[in-house]
Amino acid sequence: MAQLLLFTILLFSSVFVISSSSFTPPPHPFDPLTEIELNLIRNIINERYPVGPEHRFTFQYVGLNEPDKSLVLSWHSSRDHNVKPPPRQAFVIARDKGKTREIVVDFSSRAIVSDKIHVGNGYPMLTIDEQQATSELVLKFKPFRDSIRRRGLNVSEVVVTTSKMGWFGEPKPERLIKKLPFYLNGSVNTYLRPIEGMTIIVNLDQMKVVEFKDRFTSPLPKANGTEFRISKLKPPFGPPLQSAILLQPEGPGFKIDGHTVRWANWEFHMSFDVRAGLVISHASIFDMDVNKYRQVLYKGHLSEIFVPYMDPSEDWYFRTFFDCGEFGCGQYVVSLEPYTDCPGNAAFMDGVFASQDGTPIKITNVMCIFEKYAGDIMWRHTEIEIPGFKITEVRPDVSLVVRMVATVGNYDYIVDYEFKPSGSIKMGVGLTGVLEVKPVEYVNTSEIKEADIYGTIVADNTIGVNHDHFVTYRLDLDIDGTDNSFVRTELVTKRTPKSVNTPRKSYWTTKRKTAKTEAEARVKLGLKAEELVVVNPSRKTKHGNEVGYRLLHGPASAGPLLAQDDYPQIRAAFTYYNVWITPYNNTEVWASGLYADRSQGGDTLAVWSQRNRIIEKTDIVMWYTVGFHHVPCQEDFPMMPTLFGGFEIRPTNFFEQNPVLKTKPIKLNSTPTCTPKND
């Protein structure tokens, strides 16, 4: 009998081995984990750690384990990718009976190659299942139901959402979350009808309500005025806008090969991660002078979005969100709607991530790629100085946009990467969606008794609470190679020396300084007139200028205003500077730390930077934070018109001359070579 059992087991294993050995890994080391791979991971891990109602084992994060950079670069630069790609592995963070476990799974050996318990502060990302399960818990919790009824409300119209506890000095913070109830009853704009006055805390490990206090009954903003669905809104409609049709008779200009995109002079790879969302890698630009692609951005993605609210009261003080680290910027990605989220000429890519039990979830159309014809001008000149001649040359601009939208609760973040033929990459985020609001008895400012209502009355009984957004990008720039430096060129006023002998008293000039260590490369934007350039000190142009890309900051470069000793600011200390430079380190990916939930600030970008490491002539990484201060206004209710903030990296002596000088002019026509059909 034992022999039969053994034989059966061996048979099963070999069947498993045979079927999985027919599995071909994706072609590119950065390709996102596929459904097959996620299932493999789940099976491999479940062999050691069974999953199921009796077992307390949940998958909190499953992502690609960052492969060795030098192996990736060798593979990428080898002709036809003859060199073997680096080993493909997954990095898994799981909760195992109340402990956090870090597991690395290797695909070629189909085995766990690393498995350890995380000892330290903080907890991993919340899963969708945990959010839903805890909401259901609360809705079934009798004291909560009683409190709802006491308010004259109907439990079946209540929606419960999740907020995070943050960390406020507790010595041994447990894995707790706060739950916030909202009321529908005629509204579908959940966030605009908060039921305040209750403190509800759930322990995620125990999956039970561990604290419940009904402290007071707040006013309830009305449903009327919260509607945003066009199918339900009543006339008059307006303003009237017209649709348009964008035709590309030769088809789109970009080519997608798996997850690699080629367009105009750009080539890059697109991937997806459940915490970062869209990941751009291997962005290189073709240089006609040398007839090859040159490196620009090895990897770029969101690292964190920190959203602190500015109301210190009991129901609000803890609202200090780390949207990527606590909730997952990829986990909350939306399916983009064709023709509206992205124009008609867009292509789409799906996204896959692991759910709580490890099974893959596929979300369609989470990233789109489209050519943007905004009617801008790439360069132009009219030369009229030559008598009898008038020369006009104009080159219309077209760029390639790669987009994802993450809706983390109330806020929708439109995340765009715009590639320009001139060599620039513009990166930024549009904020839209719904405000977080506080219910009050007031309908008019004249009624206000307090000194401070922490926001603006945006509707009856509704305060839009003041808050910030700090969107931090991790940009592993490799300008023409890995070894770069960061140069800060200050523009300084000079008095004209007497020897120059003209009546001009002053001018400004450049004072160049290469940052040697991390302390010299922390930048608060706007304070000084300076140019910030990432250069390759070993590459010069034929005229002797160092090859580089400079950083241009765009709208929104706010800095933090919380006190340095305030708990959320300790956890988000990486927001002190808009720009940081660190030496490449594949463990330094998440600015808020690997474990952001209930973190204590011990593993942030700001802490790593204290090591003051050498950042000259080495592989460096730039961290850029776009900052917004938001004082809400009535226009933000019940939906916010998009507010955009971002920055640009722009070639600076990277090319020998204007890289789009010899681009043939395109046209943005209006008359097609086609006959309109009748509708």
Next chain:
Amino acid sequence: MAQLLLFTILLFSSVFVISSSSFTPPPHPFDPLTEIELNLIRNIINERYPVGPEHRFTFQYVGLNEPDKSLVLSWHSSRDHNVKPPPRQAFVIARDKGKTREIVVDFSSRAIVSDKIHVGNGYPMLTIDEQQATSELVLKFKPFRDSIRRRGLNVSEVVVTTSKMGWFGEPKPERLIKKLPFYLNGSVNTYLRPIEGMTIIVNLDQMKVVEFKDRFTSPLPKANGTEFRISKLKPPFGPPLQSAILLQPEGPGFKIDGHTVRWANWEFHMSFDVRAGLVISHASIFDMDVNKYRQVLYKGHLSEIFVPYMDPSEDWYFRTFFDCGEFGCGQYVVSLEPYTDCPGNAAFMDGVFASQDGTPIKITNVMCIFEKYAGDIMWRHTEIEIPGFKITEVRPDVSLVVRMVATVGNYDYIVDYEFKPSGSIKMGVGLTGVLEVKPVEYVNTSEIKEADIYGTIVADNTIGVNHDHFVTYRLDLDIDGTDNSFVRTELVTKRTPKSVNTPRKSYWTTKRKTAKTEAEARVKLGLKAEELVVVNPSRKTKHGNEVGYRLLHGPASAGPLLAQDDYPQIRAAFTYYNVWITPYNNTEVWASGLYADRSQGGDTLAVWSQRNRIIEKTDIVMWYTVGFHHVPCQEDFPMMPTLFGGFEIRPTNFFEQNPVLKTKPIKLNSTPTCTPKND
């Protein structure tokens, strides 16, 4: 005989009177001067001041005389414009035998109603004829021709351009200009082959060369590499970009009625001025809540573009241009090319201005209007908190762009006003065209002997010289009416009071301050966290918030780095602050003063502001300066890829709620309802 002569004269006059009494003035008080009107002005003025080779009388500026604002507003707000429009007049600046004369011509009486000599510093704008005539003078000037030949150059390949003297403390500066020679001989990119080392000064009143010094022979950059015409460039071409077709089957969404434009919820008037270029007036937005148009911007236009170069040496120190005041931002407007300067769905307007002898010059297509479909999102939200429901609403963005391009010598300025249905107006300028360069013996940085070369080696023997651009807008905002205030709301950090009793230590809150006088409203952007809002203190929303529009600064908000006592900085003292507020004053239009050429800084915005007038609850004007510091790079050679800088004014409690909540979603489709023809 005398009687016959008298009769003939009377007959002629009456014929003239009869024919001109059939002249109908344009419908809108801000409509630009027409060809008929310019001819009328010329005739009326010539009766008193004959023009011709024997007479030294030239028209330097002819523009609309600003009508009384209250009369304009009465006319504009009257139903069917029943109220009489204000008197239509022209303001003329002329040079009359070496003096500057200011003449006002009234159209209804066909007469000069004001005529006085300007006593004070500065000279008016240069005319195109003066530029060309002085270039010809220099080319015929024997010492110059000898100097050219001594350099081994061919006079017939020389182009002479104009630079301004500036003012450097001369007690009685004459009306002089500098002339700068350039060499073609295989290049058409005039500005890239300067012939330096000669000082050439022309007296405009005497029309002769008054100073000529041949100080040294500079190297001459080569023609090879300066080409920018696609018809002359050689392969390889690239990067490859695709044309596209933008179709609007129902036609464009805007309606043009004379010079008034209506689109979506916007209405505004477009005009043209030889100094300012494009002028936007009466911009109002339709509010569905109250079923009427509400005022936003009474008048907005460029006031000045200050471009100082940062080389204090003999050939460069004076290059401190005031492009609008010295050359005319309207005078150097280009004819926009269809499909390239503006997309295929654009409409165009011509521009007319007076030449030196008063005859009208018409330039076609100097302004364009088009709908911009950039693929952006106006607002969106995906609501997933409600179990079992997923609600997605997306509204694609479309905006209306009004554009002009002014090419002042080497630089092309793309000036855009973008009207958004959400109520914002985005304003800004794209810099492109050609660098001003200095010839040197170097081809590589390793050869440099000096401590400072004042720029970057961008090509062989070519330094792109460091410089700034300060683009100042005059914005007469009338937010819901003329009487406004300027509110600076500082965001201040607060320690949480103990009474709040939560572990949160800090937050920021708003500290509102209305600027009472001019001194309180001078703002250097980026130094403080503050919101800047123009409000109507007599208009509140139903929730009690003051109706307003706030200012969001975009890319490029540099400030000046010249010393305060340096002559160009005295003349451009208005660049110290990015934002100034003044009380409405129809003589305060040009930030550099009415007479910018050789001005001494006595009539600038900075000087007017010293009066420290009341700016609270009154008709106020905002002055906004976009600032760029430009350290040239090789990508700027031989043409600069466009660099954009601007700002936004955005409704803030102007509306009761999101003004585009009830906009029906449009689509940016790609499949047309049409059958492709064969090409």
